[in-house]
Amino acid sequence: MAASPLFWPLPPHLVLVPAGLILALTLASTWGQLSWRALDWVHLSGQVGVQARLPVAVAAGAAALAAARFARPSLVFAQPWQPRMERDVPLRHARVVTGWCLGAYLVGLLPLTAAVAVRGAGAPDPVPVLGALTGFAALTLLGYLCGVALRGLIAVPVAVGLVFVLTSLPLVADAWTALSLQLPFTPSLGMRESLPLGLYRLGFFLLLATAVAWTAVWLLRAPRRWSAAQVTAVAAVAAAAVLPHLYAFPLVTYAPGGSEVCAEREGVRYCVHEGHADELSLITDLAAPVFAAYGSTDAVPAQVRDHSLAAGDDEVLSDAEHGVLWMRVYPGWDPYQEVPAAAAGWLVPDVFVCGSEGVGGTDEGATPEQRRMSALVEFEAWLASRSFPDSSGDGPLAGADPDGVREWIDRNEDRLAACEVEPEELPWRP
Known part of the structure; x- marks a missing residue:
């Protein structure tokens, strides 16, 4: 051969x-x-x-x-x-x-x-x-x-x-x-x-x-x-x-080697790894409207930091208690989905606070806990939608007045944190 x-x-x-x-x-x-x-x-x-x-x-x-x-x-x-x-x-x-x-x-x-x-x-x-x-x-x-x-x-x-x-x-x-x-x-x-x-x-x-x-x-x-x-x-x-x-x-x-690049808007400091500098302005543009829509400065984080800057798990866990929102920036990430969701998730109580194991629902057989959980989910969705106010369309969240919602949040912030808000109470509901 x-x-x-x-x-x-x-x-x-x-x-x-x-x-x-x-x-x-x-x-x-x-x-x-x-x-x-x-x-x-x-x-x-x-x-x-x-x-x-x-x-x-x-x-x-x-x-x-x-x-x-x-x-x-x-x-x-x-x-x-x-x-x-x-x-x-x-x-x-x-x-x-x-x-x-x-x-x-x-x-x-x-x-x-x-x-x-x-x-x-x-x-x-x-x-x-x-x-x-x-x-x-x-x-x-x-x-x-x-x-x-x-x-x-x-x-x-x-x-x-x-x-x-x-x-x-x-x-x-x-x-x-x-x-x-x-x-x-x-x-x-x-x-x-x-x-x-x-x-x-x-x-x-x-x-x-x-x-x-x-x-x-x-x-x-x-x-x-x-x-x-x-x-x-x-x-x-x-x-x-x-x-x-x-x-x-x-x-x-x-391995957080490298310097950080930062910007500040409306009292919130945004910092990313120097290798992610191109993502900084987009993160700021997408997160700032969510925080502004909530209104309460006490609930808004003091910093939003790129997870690539973290030096260890202890820093990530402890900083969350001091007003630092850690955000993962990784190859292939979709900031248009992840930044609004992370910003809104910071402002809404943990999904398990309602006692419904994170399951929400408004159907006839839903428990009171599941109904209140659905109110939190809908509220979080409205906050995330503030990153794209011009694309709300004709959905149930489109008719909400941002100023009116902000006033409603001021009156019900403690009840939101305790998961006591019913779906019918949300300000965009008729």
């Missing part, structure tokens, strides 16, 4: 087809992010692992197919007694499949990387990136091992399914995060994946790649002889897979 040096000893189509599929999958899954607001390098560093879930399953399937077709003992060039089956043939197979598939994946990430380079803030986080790329290679080798062990086309769905499950486990339980490619969520500016977790993942995948490669060679060797180094590598992988279930690694840490 003739093959180009770039593919030898595999036929070109065996690696070009999965590489093309990986490229298409990566471009399709990241294309929508190119126009996202507030892109940053921390987000991109996490996306290297997040976006690899499907591509690495394809790569594992391609590696399994290569092993099943070109390492089976019925082939004249793949006899177990041949010296090159010791390492030469499996190494060449793995190198070609991994190189093409991983290369296609990295090419697919280039548009998102370019978008972040142009508009993104912060700095790349190298440890998660290295861990994800090492994991991509290790899981591709795991697919090759499936092909060597099963020696048939059944190895392809087995490898794809096994790798997909392994990359999905962090979405089920946090303990698997140290053994997979990604966090259950993607951190953004102001946060970073914890260094112990990232280093553990990197070490685990290096161990896994070593153990899988040695095990594949052992299965192809005749006679099969375990070495002390091979046994140690396999045992180390088993021990490393258990440890995160006994010790919970912290997933992320706060």
Whole structure:
């Protein structure tokens, strides 16, 4: 069989087809992010692992197919007694499949990387990136091992399914995060994946790649002889897979580096991370009308701060008692939805204060608590709508006079806080 040096000893189509599929999958899954607001390098560093879930399953399937077709003992060039089956043939197979598939994946990430380079803030986080790329290679080798062990086309769905499950486990339980490619969520500016977790993942995948490669060679060797180094590598992988279930690694840490950019309007100070400076005027424009519509200066927060500026959970929790509204600004966020909702949510009592477990309703079977809860929900919706006073339309909230509502709030502020207002009392109700 003739093959180009770039593919030898595999036929070109065996690696070009999965590489093309990986490229298409990566471009399709990241294309929508190119126009996202507030892109940053921390987000991109996490996306290297997040976006690899499907591509690495394809790569594992391609590696399994290569092993099943070109390492089976019925082939004249793949006899177990041949010296090159010791390492030469499996190494060449793995190198070609991994190189093409991983290369296609990295090419697919280039548009998102370019978008972040142009508009993104912060700095790349190298440890998660290295861990994800090492994991991509290790899981591709795991697919090759499936092909060597099963020696048939059944190895392809087995490898794809096994790798997909392994990359999905962090979405089920946090303990698997140290053994997979990604966090259950993607951190953004102001946060970073914890260094112990990232280093553990990197070490685990290096161990896994070593153990899988040695095990594949052992299965192809005749006679099969375990070495002390091979046994140690396999045992180390088993021990490393258990440890995160006994010790919970912290997933992320706060990293609020960078200065803040602030503005003030109507007595409220608005501050964002310097990397989110473009969002400051929009946050101010959307939140200020909500606070103005409520009227009471005692209820309005003294500051609205970007969560990327927080130094820890304690600061976020304690500052809420001192008039600080923390607002999350992250890649892909929709300020037109989230800013009015956050501002209105600050002014309205907690949804559980009515004793209805946050469930509101005005139908015939609704309890008094649920009816009062529905009044709070409707009141919050009216406050949020103040960010867009010209788009109220003909709905039930459109006819409310802002000055009249503000006077009503002054008279009923204590009753609103105690969840004692009935839906019929709302000022826009006939």
